[in-house]
Amino acid sequence: MLDQRELRALAEQVLDLSAADETEVLLLGRATRLTRFANNYIHQNTAETGLQIRVRAALGQRVGVAATDDSTPDGLRSVVERAVGLARLQADDPYFPGLPAPDGQVLPTDLGYVTATAGYTAEERARAVAVVCSAAATAKQVSAGAFETGEQTVSVANSHGLWRYHHSTCANLSMVVMGPTGSGWGSAAASDVGEIDAQVVAGEAVQIAARAQDPIEIEPGEYPVVLAPDAVGDILDYLGYVSFNGLAVLEGRSFLSTRMGQQVMAPSVSIWDDGQDPTGLPLPFDYEGVSKQRVSLIQDGIGRGVVWDRRSALKVGEGHSSTGHAEIRYGNIGVGPAHLFMAPGQTAQAELPKGIERGIWITRFWYTRVVHPLEVVMTGMTRDGTFLIENGQITRPVRNLRFTQSYLKALAEVDAISRETRLIDGGGLSSVRAPAIRVRSFNFTGVSKE
Amino acid sequence: MRNLIDRALNLAQVRGAAYADVRIVGRESQAIGVKNGIVESISADETYGFGVRVIVDGAWGFSSSNRLVAEEVDRVTAEAVAIARASALVHGRAAELGPPEVHVGSYKTPVVIYPFTVAPEEKIKLLLAADAAMRAVAGVKVTQGNLVCQREHKTFASTEGSYLQQEIIETGGGIAATAVSEGDVQVRSYPNSFARDQACRGWELVLEHDLVGNAPRMAEQAVALLSAAQCPSGVTTIILDGSQTALQIHESCGHPIELDRVFGSEASYAGTSFLTPEKLGHFRYGSNLVNIVADATIPGGLGTFGWDDEGVPAQRTQIVQNGMFVGYMTSRETAGWLGQPRSNGAIRASGWNRMPIIRMTNVGLQPGTWRLAGMIADTDEGILMEMNRSWSIDNQRLNFQFGTEIAWEIRGGQLGRMLKNATYTGITPQFWRSVDAIGDEHELRVWGTPNCGKGQPPQIAHTGHPAAPIRVRNVQVGVMR
Numbered sequence: 001m002l003d004q005r006e007l008r009a010l011a012e013q014v015l016d017l018s019a020a021d022e023t024e025v026l027l028l029g030r031a032t033r034l035t036r037f038a039n040n041y042i043h044q045n046t047a048e049t050g051l052q053i054r055v056r057a058a059l060g061q062r063v064g065v066a067a068t069d070d071s072t073p074d075g076l077r078s079v080v081e082r083a084v085g086l087a088r089l090q091a092d093d094p095y096f097p098g099l100p101a102p103d104g105q106v107l108p109t110d111l112g113y114v115t116a117t118a119g120y121t122a123e124e125r126a127r128a129v130a131v132v133c134s135a136a137a138t139a140k141q142v143s144a145g146a147f148e149t150g151e152q153t154v155s156v157a158n159s160h161g162l163w164r165y166h167h168s169t170c171a172n173l174s175m176v177v178m179g180p181t182g183s184g185w186g187s188a189a190a191s192d193v194g195e196i197d198a199q200v201v202a203g204e205a206v207q208i209a210a211r212a213q214d215p216i217e218i219e220p221g222e223y224p225v226v227l228a229p230d231a232v233g234d235i236l237d238y239l240g241y242v243s244f245n246g247l248a249v250l251e252g253r254s255f256l257s258t259r260m261g262q263q264v265m266a267p268s269v270s271i272w273d274d275g276q277d278p279t280g281l282p283l284p285f286d287y288e289g290v291s292k293q294r295v296s297l298i299q300d301g302i303g304r305g306v307v308w309d310r311r312s313a314l315k316v317g318e319g320h321s322s323t324g325h326a327e328i329r330y331g332n333i334g335v336g337p338a339h340l341f342m343a344p345g346q347t348a349q350a351e352l353p354k355g356i357e358r359g360i361w362i363t364r365f366w367y368t369r370v371v372h373p374l375e376v377v378m379t380g381m382t383r384d385g386t387f388l389i390e391n392g393q394i395t396r397p398v399r400n401l402r403f404t405q406s407y408l409k410a411l412a413e414v415d416a417i418s419r420e421t422r423l424i425d426g427g428g429l430s431s432v433r434a435p436a437i438r439v440r441s442f443n444f445t446g447v448s449k450e
Numbered sequence: 451m452r453n454l455i456d457r458a459l460n461l462a463q464v465r466g467a468a469y470a471d472v473r474i475v476g477r478e479s480q481a482i483g484v485k486n487g488i489v490e491s492i493s494a495d496e497t498y499g500f501g502v503r504v505i506v507d508g509a510w511g512f513s514s515s516n517r518l519v520a521e522e523v524d525r526v527t528a529e530a531v532a533i534a535r536a537s538a539l540v541h542g543r544a545a546e547l548g549p550p551e552v553h554v555g556s557y558k559t560p561v562v563i564y565p566f567t568v569a570p571e572e573k574i575k576l577l578l579a580a581d582a583a584m585r586a587v588a589g590v591k592v593t594q595g596n597l598v599c600q601r602e603h604k605t606f607a608s609t610e611g612s613y614l615q616q617e618i619i620e621t622g623g624g625i626a627a628t629a630v631s632e633g634d635v636q637v638r639s640y641p642n643s644f645a646r647d648q649a650c651r652g653w654e655l656v657l658e659h660d661l662v663g664n665a666p667r668m669a670e671q672a673v674a675l676l677s678a679a680q681c682p683s684g685v686t687t688i689i690l691d692g693s694q695t696a697l698q699i700h701e702s703c704g705h706p707i708e709l710d711r712v713f714g715s716e717a718s719y720a721g722t723s724f725l726t727p728e729k730l731g732h733f734r735y736g737s738n739l740v741n742i743v744a745d746a747t748i749p750g751g752l753g754t755f756g757w758d759d760e761g762v763p764a765q766r767t768q769i770v771q772n773g774m775f776v777g778y779m780t781s782r783e784t785a786g787w788l789g790q791p792r793s794n795g796a797i798r799a800s801g802w803n804r805m806p807i808i809r810m811t812n813v814g815l816q817p818g819t820w821r822l823a824g825m826i827a828d829t830d831e832g833i834l835m836e837m838n839r840s841w842s843i844d845n846q847r848l849n850f851q852f853g854t855e856i857a858w859e860i861r862g863g864q865l866g867r868m869l870k871n872a873t874y875t876g877i878t879p880q881f882w883r884s885v886d887a888i889g890d891e892h893e894l895r896v897w898g899t900p901n902c903g904k905g906q907p908p909q910i911a912h913t914g915h916p917a918a919p920i921r922v923r924n925v926q927v928g929v930m931r
Contacts, residue, residue, distance in 0.1 A: 041542025047513040065493040069516035122536035144717035146906040252630035448849040
C-alpha cells in the first residue's frame with residue numbers, strides 16, 4: 001500500500017501530464033484479505049493488493065474518463081491520453097458542473113483506521129474461524145461464512161488544487177450455521193478487528209440454528225413482525241437506492257418526489273446519512289473530493305431530504321448543492337446514501353415480541369428485489385432464523401417465507417424500535433447502522449418448499 | 451511474461467506447494483452512456499494483474515496483485531503459500547484436483563467486426579439516434595442507452611504443464627424508456643432489461659439489434675403501460691418470451707446445478723441447492739419436453755471460451771434430459787467429490803484478483819416445436835409476459851417470484867389488453883413440470899447475462915442462455931401489493 005506522500009506524488013504526476021482544461025485523479029488503494037469457510041473448514045482463502053487510477057479530463061463541458069492500475073510512467077501517460085482523447089469526442093454536457101475547488105474544510109485522514117486490522121494475518125483469521133467451526137461442530141451443526149480484514153485508501157486530487165486522502169480499515173465476520181432442517185445467522189463488522197469476538201458471533205448463530213430445527217409451515221398472509229437489524233438494514237439499503245436518491249426525486253421515480261415534508265413513516269422513525277460518523281464505516285468525502293454532509297432523510301417520520309452529487313444538484317437547479325455523495329462511476333440512475341443510520345428506540349430487542357399475539361420474528365432477508373419503485377414494493381425471502389411469535393414469545397421455527405411488501409408502508413407501521421443497533425458492512429466503503437423494529441403488518445405471499 | 455510465470459510456479463513448489471497455477475489477466479473496456487439526449491459518460495478502463503493459486507498441505511491459498519514485476523511475483527507467491535498453510539490450520543476435506551489436465555494452446559473469440567475498431571463517434575451517433583427516437587414519443591420522461599465492448603487477454607499456466615492464452619471479446623448494448631405519471635413509473639427496455647444484451651461477439655451484435663428501429667416501440671409501450679390494466683391475481687397459463695425464459699433458466703436451473711453450491715461451499719452467501727447428489731439421474735426436474743444443456747462452446751454465447759480458469763477445455767454437458775435431472779456444472783475438485791472422472795470445465799474468476807469458482811457457461815433450453823404465434827393461438831386463456839423487471843429466488847433455488855416489464859392478456863387464442871406490473875411465482879420443479887410448449891429453433895436465441903453475482907469477495911460473471919418462449923400451465927400470477 002502506498003502512503004499519503006507517495007499517493008500525492010502519483011496524483012501530481014498525473015495532473016502534470018494532462019493538457020485538459022480541468023483534470024481529476026482518483027486513486028483507490030486496497031489490501032484486502034478474506035478467509036472463507038464451509039462445512040466447518042477453510043475452503044477458500046484469498047488476498048488482493050491493488051491500486052486503481054481513475055482520470056477525469058474536461059475540455060470545457062466535454063468530459064472523458066479512463067482508468068488503469070498501471071502506475072508506471074507509461075501507464076500514467078496512457079490513461080491521461082485516453083481520458084483526454086475521449087473528452088475530445090464528446091459533445092458538451094450542459095450538466096457538467098466543473099471540478100470542485102478546495103472547500104477549506106480540514107477532514108480527518110484516518111477516521112476508522114486501526115493498525116491491528118490492517119496487520120491482521122491469515123493465521124489470526126484462521127484461529128478466529130477455528131473458533132466458529134468448533135462451536136458449530138460441538139453443536140452438531142455445520143458453519144459456512146467469511147472473515148474479511150483489510151485496509152483501503154481513497155485519494156482525490158484535481159487541477160484546482162483539491163487534495164483529499166483517507167485511510168481506513170474494515171473487518172467483517174459473517175456466517176450461516178446449519179442444522180439438518182434449519183439455520184442461523186451471525187455477523188459483526190467494525191473498523192477495529194479487536195471489536196469482533198468470534199465466540200460471541202458464532203454463539204449467536206449456533207443458538208439461532210438450534211432453535212430453527214424442525215420448522216412448521218404456516219399460511220402466507222398478513223402478520224405482525226419483528227425484524228432483526230440485518231433485515232432492517234436491507235430496508236434502509238433499498239430506500240437509499242430507490243428513494244433517497246436526488247435524481248430519482250427529480251425524475252419522479254421516488255415517493256419523495258411528491259411527498260417531501262409529509263408524514264411518510266411512523267413518527268418514531270428517523271433516518272439519516274453521515275459519512276463522518278465513526279460509529280459507521282466512515283469516509284468523510286466523496287469520490288470527487290466533496291466533504292460529506294450529514295443529511296437528514298426522514299425526521300420523526302417526515303420526509304426531509306435526499307442526497308446529491310454535484311452534477312445531479314446542478315440539474316435540479318438553484319438552492320441545491322452536492323451533499324458529498326458522488327460515486328466512483330457516474331451512474332445515470334443517480335447517487336444514494338452510503339452511510340445510513342436509523343435512530344434507535346427505547347425497547348430492548350429481546351422485548352420486541354411482547355404484545356404480538358401471533359406474529360413472526362425475522363432474522364434477515366434474502367434476495368430482495370424491487371417489484372415497483374414508487375412505493376418501494378419489494379419481494380424476497382426470509383432466511384436463517386424465521387420464528388413464530390405467540391402471545392409475546394418466540395415459540396417455534398417456521399419455514400422460510402416469501403414476502404411482497406412495500407418497505408415504505410412497513411416503516412409507516414413501526415410501533416417499536418430496539419435501543420440496540422448493529423453495524424452492517426455494505427461493501428464498497430459503505431455501511432448501515434440499524435436497530436431491530438416491530439411492524440404491525442407485513443405481507444407474506446409464499447412458502448419455501450419442494 | 452513467461453519468465454515471471456515460471457518464477458511463480460517454481461517458487462510455489464520450492465515453498466511446498468503440491469500444485470500451483472498462475473493467471474495473468476488484462477482487460478480493457480469501453481463504455482458509453484447516453485441519457486435524455488446527452489452523452490453522460492464515456493470511459494475507457496484497463497485493468498491488469500495476476501493471481502497465484504496454490505495447494506499446500508491439502509489446503510488452498512490465493513493471492514493477487516496489479517504489479518507484474520519480479521519482486522511482487524515473489525511476494526504474492528509467498529503470500530499464497532502462507533495463506534494456504536493458514537487454511538490448513540482449519541482443515542477438512544483435502545484439496546485434490548484429480549487426474550492432471552495438461553493443455554497448451556490459444557483461443558480467440560471469433561468476431562465479424564472487432565468492436566474497438568468502430569469509432570466512438572459512430573457509437574455515440576447510434577445511441578443519440580435511438581435516444582431521440584424514444585424522446586419523440588410524448589409522455590416519456592427518461593431515455594437511456596448504452597454500449598460496451600470488452601477485450602480480455604488471459605494467460606493460464608500450471609505446475610502440471612498447461613500453458614494457455616485466450617482473448618475473449620464481448621460487445622453489448624441496450625436502450626430503455628421510462629414513463630412517469632402521478633403514482634406510477636413504467637420502464638421498457640430493449641433488447642434486454644438492466645442495461646443491455648451482451649455476447650461474445652463483435653459490433654455485428656449491435657447492428658443486428660437495430661436499437662434505433664426498436665426505440666419508438668419501447669417508448670410507446672412505456673407510456674401505454676401507465677394506463678394499462680393491473681395484472682390480475684390468480685392461477686392461469688403463462689407464456690414467457692425468450693428473454694424472461696432465459697432469466698428463469700439462469701435462476702432456477704443454472705444456479706442450482708453449480709456443484710460447489712450443492713456441496714455447501716456457497717452456503718453462507720449465494721446459498722445451497724435443492725438438486726442434491728442423490729437426485730442425479732433420478733429426479734424429475736421438468737416435463738418430458740424440457741431439455742437443458744450447459745455448453746461453453748456455443749458460437750457467440752456470453753459464457754463461451756476455450757478453457758476454463760483451471761485450464762479444462764470448454765465442454766457441452768446435458769443437464770436435463772427429457773425432464774430428468776442428469777448433470778451438474780463442475781470444477782476439478784468438485785467433480786472428484788461427486789465421483790466423476792473429470793471436470794466439465796465450469797470454473798471461472800471475474801478477474802485477476804479473484805479465486806475461480808463454479809460459474810454458469812451457456813445454460814440453455816433445447817428448442818421445441820412451437821412458434822410463438824402458434825403457442826398464443828393455442829391458448830384459450832392466459833397471460834403473455836415479456837422482459838424481466840424483478841427477480842427473487844430462495845437460497846435453495848426453489849421458491850421464486852419474477853416480474854416482467856410488460857404483459858398481455860390472452861383470450862381465445864388472441865392477444866388482448868396490455869397488462870402492467872405482471873408477476874408470477876412458483877416452486878422450481880413444479881414450474882418446469884408444467885411446461886407444455888417450447889419455442890422452436892426459429893424462436894430460440896442466445897441471451898447474455900453480464901451481471902451474475904456470486905462468491906466472497908464478490909464476483910460478477912458473464913453467462914449465456916439459449917432460450918425460446920415457453921408455455922407453462924397453472925401458474926400463480928399477479929402477486930403485488
